[in-house]
Amino acid sequence: MQVIYLAGGCFWGVEKYLGLIPGVVSTAVGYANGRTKNPTYTDVCQNGAGHAETVKVAYDPLQLSLSFLLELFYDIIDPTSLNRQGPDFGTQYRTGIYYVAEADREIILDSIAKLQEKYTKPIRIEVKPLENFYPAEEYHQRYLDRNPGGYCHIGAGKFERARQAADESRK
Numbered sequence: 001m002q003v004i005y006l007a008g009g010c011f012w013g014v015e016k017y018l019g020l021i022p023g024v025v026s027t028a029v030g031y032a033n034g035r036t037k038n039p040t041y042t043d044v045c046q047n048g049a050g051h052a053e054t055v056k057v058a059y060d061p062l063q064l065s066l067s068f069l070l071e072l073f074y075d076i077i078d079p080t081s082l083n084r085q086g087p088d089f090g091t092q093y094r095t096g097i098y099y100v101a102e103a104d105r106e107i108i109l110d111s112i113a114k115l116q117e118k119y120t121k122p123i124r125i126e127v128k129p130l131e132n133f134y135p136a137e138e139y140h141q142r143y144l145d146r147n148p149g150g151y152c153h154i155g156a157g158k159f160e161r162a163r164q165a166a167d168e169s170r171k
Contacts, residue, residue, distance in 0.1 A: 001025055002061045004069070004104065005032050005130050007052035007096035008077040009085025013152035015055045016144040017076055020162035023064025028056045029143075030135040032098050033126075038134055044092045052094050052126075056133060064165075066104055070097070070111045072165055076154050080121040086153025096126035098133075105129075 008014045011029040019027045031039050034051025043049040059069060077085055083094045097108050108127050116123050135141075144150050 001058045002066065002104075003056065003058050003100055004066060005054050005056055005096075005098035005100075005133060006073050007032060007054040007094060007098070007126075008073060009053070009093045009095070009153055010088050010151070011053040011055055011136070011140065012143040012150060013154040014053075014076065015142070016152070017154055017159055017162050018055055018057050018069075018073070019142075020159060021059075021064065021069065021072060021165045022163075023165075024057055024059045024069075026058045028135055029140050030054055030056060030133050031092075032133045033096070033128060033131045037132075041137060041140070045090070051092060051134070052096050053092050053136075054096065054098065054133065056135075066107050067111050068165075070108065072162060073097075074111075074115055075161065076158050077125075079115055079123045079125050080119055082124045088153060094126060095124065096128065098126075098128055098130040100130050102129075 015027045015029050018024055031044050031051035032054035034049045036049040039049040039051055044051045077095050083091050085093050112123055
C-alpha cells in the first residue's frame with residue numbers, strides 16, 4: 001500500500017469521493033500540517049491551529065497510480081483558489097498534497113506542471129512533505145455515508161466519475 005494526504009476544502013466530500021475510486025483501500029479524515037498537537041475541529045476552525053482539513057488515502061499502486069489519483073483529485077477542486085473551495089474559506093480549507101514518500105514528490109510536481117498548462121491563473125496547491133496528521137473526531141469519519149443529505153461542496157456527478165475511474169484509467 002501507498003499513502004498520500006490530500007486537502008481539498010471540506011473533508012467530508014473529499015473523503016467520500018476518494019473512497020469511491022477503485023484502488024483506494026482506505027480513507028480517514030483529519031488535520032494536517034498545523035502548529036498544534038491533537039487539535040479539535042474547533043481548534044482548526046476557530047483557534048488558528050494552522051491545520052488543513054485533509055484526507056489520508058491508502059491506495060494499491062498495482063490498481064491505481066498516484067498520477068491518476070491526483071488527476072481525479074484535481075477534478076473536484078479549484079486548483080487556482082487560495083484558502084477556499086466552494087463556499088468554504090479559511091486556511092483550513094486550503095488545497096494541499098502532503099507526501100510521505102520522497103519518490104512521490106517528483107510525480108506530484110510533474111502532475112502540477114501538467115495541470116498548470118490548463119490554467120492561466122497560477123496553481124495554488126500546497127505541495128509539502130507531511131509534517132503531522134491527526135485523525136478528526138469520529139463524527140467526521142465517513143460523514144456523508146452516515147448523513148447522505150449532508151453538506152458537500154462537490155457536485156453529485158463527480159461521485160459517479162470516481163466510481164467509474166477504473167474504466168477510465170484503462171483507456
